[in-house]
Amino acid sequence: xxxxxxxxxxxxxxxxxxxxxxxxxxxxxxxxxxxxxxxxxxxxxxxxxxxxxxxxxxxxxxxxxxxxxxxxxxxxxxxxxxxxxxxxxxxxxxxxxxxxxxxxxxxxxxxxxxxxxxxxxxxxxxxxxxxxxxxxxxxxxxxxxxxxxxxxxxxxxxxxxxxxxxxxxxxxxxxxxxxxxxxxxxxxxxxxxxxxxxxxxxxxxxxxxxxxxxxxxxxxxxxxxxxxxxxxxxxxxxxxxxxxxxxxxxxxxxxxxxxxxxxxxxxxxxxxxxxxxxxxxxxxxxxxxxxxxxxxxxxxxxxxxxxxxxx
Amino acid sequence: xxxxxxxxxxxxxxxxxxxxxxxxxxxxxxxxxxxxxxxxxxxxxxxxxxxxxxxxxxxxxxxxxxxxxxxxxxxxxxxxxxxxxxxxxxxxxxxxxxxxxxxxxxxxxxxxxxxxxxxxxxxxxxxxxxxxxxxxxxxxxxxxxxxxxxxxxxxxxxxxxxxxxxxxxxxxxxxxxxxxxxxxxxxxxxxxxxxxxxxxxxxxxxxxxxxxxxxxxxxxxxxxxxxxxxxxxxxxxxxxxxxxxxxxxxx
Ligand SMILES: Nc1ncnc2c1ncn2[C@@H]1O[C@H](COP(=O)(O)OP(=O)(O)OP(=O)(O)O)[C@@H](O)[C@H]1O
Ligand SMILES: [Mg+2]
Numbered sequence: 001x002x003x004x005x006x007x008x009x010x011x012x013x014x015x016x017x018x019x020x021x022x023x024x025x026x027x028x029x030x031x032x033x034x035x036x037x038x039x040x041x042x043x044x045x046x047x048x049x050x051x052x053x054x055x056x057x058x059x060x061x062x063x064x065x066x067x068x069x070x071x072x073x074x075x076x077x078x079x080x081x082x083x084x085x086x087x088x089x090x091x092x093x094x095x096x097x098x099x100x101x102x103x104x105x106x107x108x109x110x111x112x113x114x115x116x117x118x119x120x121x122x123x124x125x126x127x128x129x130x131x132x133x134x135x136x137x138x139x140x141x142x143x144x145x146x147x148x149x150x151x152x153x154x155x156x157x158x159x160x161x162x163x164x165x166x167x168x169x170x171x172x173x174x175x176x177x178x179x180x181x182x183x184x185x186x187x188x189x190x191x192x193x194x195x196x197x198x199x200x201x202x203x204x205x206x207x208x209x210x211x212x213x214x215x216x217x218x219x220x221x222x223x224x225x226x227x228x229x230x231x232x233x234x235x236x237x238x239x240x241x242x243x244x245x246x247x248x249x250x251x252x253x254x255x256x257x258x259x260x261x262x263x264x265x266x267x268x269x270x271x272x273x274x275x276x277x278x279x280x281x282x283x284x285x286x287x288x289x290x291x292x293x294x295x296x297x298x299x300x301x302x303x304x305x306x307x308x309x310x311x
Numbered sequence: 312x313x314x315x316x317x318x319x320x321x322x323x324x325x326x327x328x329x330x331x332x333x334x335x336x337x338x339x340x341x342x343x344x345x346x347x348x349x350x351x352x353x354x355x356x357x358x359x360x361x362x363x364x365x366x367x368x369x370x371x372x373x374x375x376x377x378x379x380x381x382x383x384x385x386x387x388x389x390x391x392x393x394x395x396x397x398x399x400x401x402x403x404x405x406x407x408x409x410x411x412x413x414x415x416x417x418x419x420x421x422x423x424x425x426x427x428x429x430x431x432x433x434x435x436x437x438x439x440x441x442x443x444x445x446x447x448x449x450x451x452x453x454x455x456x457x458x459x460x461x462x463x464x465x466x467x468x469x470x471x472x473x474x475x476x477x478x479x480x481x482x483x484x485x486x487x488x489x490x491x492x493x494x495x496x497x498x499x500x501x502x503x504x505x506x507x508x509x510x511x512x513x514x515x516x517x518x519x520x521x522x523x524x525x526x527x528x529x530x531x532x533x534x535x536x537x538x539x540x541x542x543x544x545x546x547x548x549x550x551x552x553x554x555x556x557x558x559x560x561x562x
Pocket of ligand 2: 354355356397
């Protein structure tokens with residue numbers, strides 16, 4: 001919890017490197033990787049939101065894909081209705097995910113452990129099947145975007161710009177999260193994770209504290225979903241499917257549950273590994289599984305726990 | 312002498328067992344009221360019923376003049392009832408200071424204020440100072456920065472007392488605060504509770520008769536879910552029903 005100057009220094013260096021990345025890739029003619037890097041950052045954002053729920057809030061939610069997908073569909077549906085501006089559609093995506101999380105959270109937060117896992121999964125699958133059965137949402141095929149969202153004065157059609165915007169949003173979310181974790185609310189959340197009985201006995205509104213955490217983490221996923229729709233050029237049902245929730249959870253575990261950079265590191269490691277292994281072998285999933293096993297066995301605090309003592 | 316807490320006809324069962332079987336009890340403002348009784352008599356169950364962690368099947372609880380029988384724990388703490396547990400309930404991986412700071416913080420019920428989401432908790436010096444004061448009060452001034460899981464059992468019990476006090480309760484419920492302590496630690500805790508006398512209303516569940524008769528202004532004896540005798544320590548000590556039902560098997 002002590003402010004570490006070497007930590008901030010490393011963070012700043014990392015941020016500068018991340019900002020410079022598209023320029024380097026362009027210089028080497030590897031423009032394809034700008035899109036890939038954007039994808040990493042988007043998943044990093046979604047996993048960071050999930051890590052807030054799982055790691056800070058102590059609630060193992062297995063339905064994060066629902067909010068991720070809702071964000072994407074919000075952007076796609078609004079675009080079909082003629083609304084292109086990200087200034088409108090992205091906040092709507094966030095609000096829609098938050099609202100869904102408010103309803104789902106209010107209904108499921110009284111359960112815990114395996115029951116909470118199952119009930120969040122069930123709600124997420126319900127949303128998946130509803131969307132797939134809706135004709136105006138594109139059914140099984142998903143909903144293509146006519147173009148990327150407009151974000152005056154920026155031009156998101158440019159891959160590098162979308163990358164930078166994503167990076168900015170990820171950095172802002174990570175900073176906001178740090179701030180939130182150190183606030184009175186964040187401290188209450190820590191207390192809750194360690195001893196719910198005591199928090200209750202101190203008179204804290206335990207359910208509300210959890211609900212806020214669930215909604216905030218899901219809203220972040222909504223934003224990530226809006227970005228992914230832009231990056232993919234469509235909102236697809238697979239984004240809502242339970243396997244997506246599983247993958248996000250794997251990212252969090254891989255990166256470090258409750259570590260501030262856990263979601264980000266996990267997303268980068270998992271997608272990076274898949275990309276690299278996908279080029280070498282057809283059995284990339286097998287090796288990714290091995291890597292996950294190794295982390296669970298030898299680095300229970302995840303990748304973030306390996307290199308530094310964040311938090 | 313007005314009753315802060317008035318319990319009448321309180322009942323609660325678990326399956327076929329009436330753990331609380333028609334309890335009538337008054338706790339008067341300012342007193343240390345001891346609740347004694349053999350193992351399984353229903354003392355902890357009664358504390359749960361007062362704190363709101365269990366709801367009664369029958370009977371009423373009046374606190375400071377209003378009926379709280381159906382209120383949530385959250386609401387009861389807001390009204391001024393805080394408890395400690397027979398099995399210590401603290402935040403093991405937080406410092407003693409942060410444990411108590413969270414208790415101080417619990418009094419701030421400004422949920423609408425965005426500051427509590429944005430401003431660092433560590434910037435609130437008043438809260439931290441108050442937490443330090445409570446820790447000194449229970450003799451833990453030197454341990455403020457240690458993790459709660461790293462201090463001794465007796466220190467953890469004292470910490471829990473500090474946390475309960477930091478909520479500034481009108482009624483403090485202590486469920487066997489000396490449970491599992493050695494003689495020295497027990498003595499320290501007994502002195503702490505004695506130091507509260509006159510300024511804090513306490514309902515104290517305790518097994519150790521010497522301590523009970525030393526600390527309590529009044530004593531109630533709970534046997535099989537019922538209060539069989541209630542009165543001054545001397546009265547209770549000499550009461551034949553108590554001697555046979557309870558002291559008999561303690562002696
Ligand atoms: N949650 C529960 N479910 C079922 N039975 C319970 C429950 N809690 C308590 N009991 C039973 O109710 C009776 C009273 O228990 P309680 O814990 O209130 O006694 P106590 O007086 O606090 O005992 P001790 O001195 O051992 O702490 C016991 O017989 C106990 O087994
Ligand atoms: Mg008990």
